[in-house]
Amino acid sequence: MAYTSSFCGNIHNYYVAAVMLFFTISILFLQSSNAAAVSYNVMKFGARADGKTDSTQAFVKAWASACSSGQGNAVMYIPKGRFLLKAVVFRGPCKTRQVTVRIDGTLVAPTDYRALGNSGYWILFIKVTGLRVLGGSLDARGAALWACRKSGKSCPVGARSITFNWANNVLVSGLTSINSQATHLVVNSCNNVVVRNVKLIAPSESPNTDGIHVQSSTGVTITGSILQTGDDCISIGPGTRNLYMSNIKCGPGHGVSIGSLGKDLKEDGVQNVTLTNAVFSGSDNGVRIKSWARPSTGFVKNILFQNIIMRNVKNPIIIDQDYCPNNQGCPSMSSGVKISQVTYRNIQGTSGTAEAVTFYCSPSTPCTGIRLQDIKLTYLNKATTSSCKNIGGTSTGLLMPDSCI
Numbered sequence: 001m002a003y004t005s006s007f008c009g010n011i012h013n014y015y016v017a018a019v020m021l022f023f024t025i026s027i028l029f030l031q032s033s034n035a036a037a038v039s040y041n042v043m044k045f046g047a048r049a050d051g052k053t054d055s056t057q058a059f060v061k062a063w064a065s066a067c068s069s070g071q072g073n074a075v076m077y078i079p080k081g082r083f084l085l086k087a088v089v090f091r092g093p094c095k096t097r098q099v100t101v102r103i104d105g106t107l108v109a110p111t112d113y114r115a116l117g118n119s120g121y122w123i124l125f126i127k128v129t130g131l132r133v134l135g136g137s138l139d140a141r142g143a144a145l146w147a148c149r150k151s152g153k154s155c156p157v158g159a160r161s162i163t164f165n166w167a168n169n170v171l172v173s174g175l176t177s178i179n180s181q182a183t184h185l186v187v188n189s190c191n192n193v194v195v196r197n198v199k200l201i202a203p204s205e206s207p208n209t210d211g212i213h214v215q216s217s218t219g220v221t222i223t224g225s226i227l228q229t230g231d232d233c234i235s236i237g238p239g240t241r242n243l244y245m246s247n248i249k250c251g252p253g254h255g256v257s258i259g260s261l262g263k264d265l266k267e268d269g270v271q272n273v274t275l276t277n278a279v280f281s282g283s284d285n286g287v288r289i290k291s292w293a294r295p296s297t298g299f300v301k302n303i304l305f306q307n308i309i310m311r312n313v314k315n316p317i318i319i320d321q322d323y324c325p326n327n328q329g330c331p332s333m334s335s336g337v338k339i340s341q342v343t344y345r346n347i348q349g350t351s352g353t354a355e356a357v358t359f360y361c362s363p364s365t366p367c368t369g370i371r372l373q374d375i376k377l378t379y380l381n382k383a384t385t386s387s388c389k390n391i392g393g394t395s396t397g398l399l400m401p402d403s404c405i
Contacts, residue, residue, distance in 0.1 A: 142179045361388075
């Protein structure tokens with residue numbers, strides 16, 4: 001068993017190294033390709049940088065020109081200033097091999113949150129291969145919608161600020177997003193995506209403002225980013241494979257979460273996920289895996305959480321297979337999501353509660369292959385505690401709290 005676990009871990013490490021090398025080469029290639037690019041300035045298509053004039057159609061026209069130019073490289077350029085945008089779709093496939101959206105200004109949503117409707121998106125890129133989104137700021141002006149939700153009134157579903165659906169070979173770099181109505185950045189059904197040096201910020205009490213959500217995607221890298229939100233800093237949904245996250249600062253927020261999973265009976269699994277070199281500050285959770293207590297074909301396997309600092313985090317390490325937010329409509333069954341081969345290594349710092357490690361696994365599908373190595377978490381300068389249900393695995397090195405595995 002030890003040999004098998006070590007072998008799986010080595011394969012995962014080799015995969016991570018290969019992924020990082022691939023993306024480094026890809027990014028260098030993309031960065032070197034700007035010289036021959038043809039530029040399409042949104043101002044020339046009628047956009048106004050006054051933050052008041054609706055520039056949506058001007059952006060659509062600029063995108064259409066860049067996408068259909070047939071050039072090797074094309075740039076859709078947004079200069080300095082504030083540009084008002086309603087819900088907008090930038091659709092592919094493009095004739096251009098690579099399209100760069102260079103943002104030097106700020107894109108702002110309408111002050112009336114109802115203007116974005118119930119589509120669920122604000123800025124959407126769909127079926128684009130070879131895309132770079134560089135720099136700039138997004139301000140979704142979400143405060144009015146948050147207030148609507150808290151009041152208990154009937155409100156729109158809220159718009160995700162920027163979404164990538166069925167997109168491949170994507171780089172998002174240097175983007176700032178504030179006050180999203182819902183999730184800031186979504187990667188859905190994509191391949192080969194790099195998100196780096198982004199800042200995603202919303203107040204800690206803003207509802208459902210996840211930083212980054214990844215689902216049904218393969219080969220996603222998230223690095224060098226600051227995530228301060230009212231929900232998960234990063235949420236990882238069904239069908240996510242080969243996800244690498246590094247140098248992440250999370251908090252406030254609900255931590256980095258795999259799940260929630262098991263919402264549906266037939267559901268794709270999550271596998272080959274790494275989080276390394278991260279700092280959590282004042283977040284509700286640190287690293288979390290959560291699933292609903294109902295039958296499911298879903299699974300979680302080959303996960304590595306390592307080199308992490310916790311600063312006053314309420315639940316630094318948690319698996320919750322009886323997930324039911326607000327305790328409303330709970331299925332009260334047993335989770336079918338199989339969780340296996342999860343490693344927690346070199347995680348240190350302070351817990352916001354006495355119990356720093358909580359493993360509540362499914363009674364019908366217990367967690368297996370859970371590994372703890374060199375964990376040091378204190379609470380008010382005292383030792384913390386741990387709690388385990390339906391779990392199997394190993395513990396090595398310095399362990400505080402004492403392992404319950």
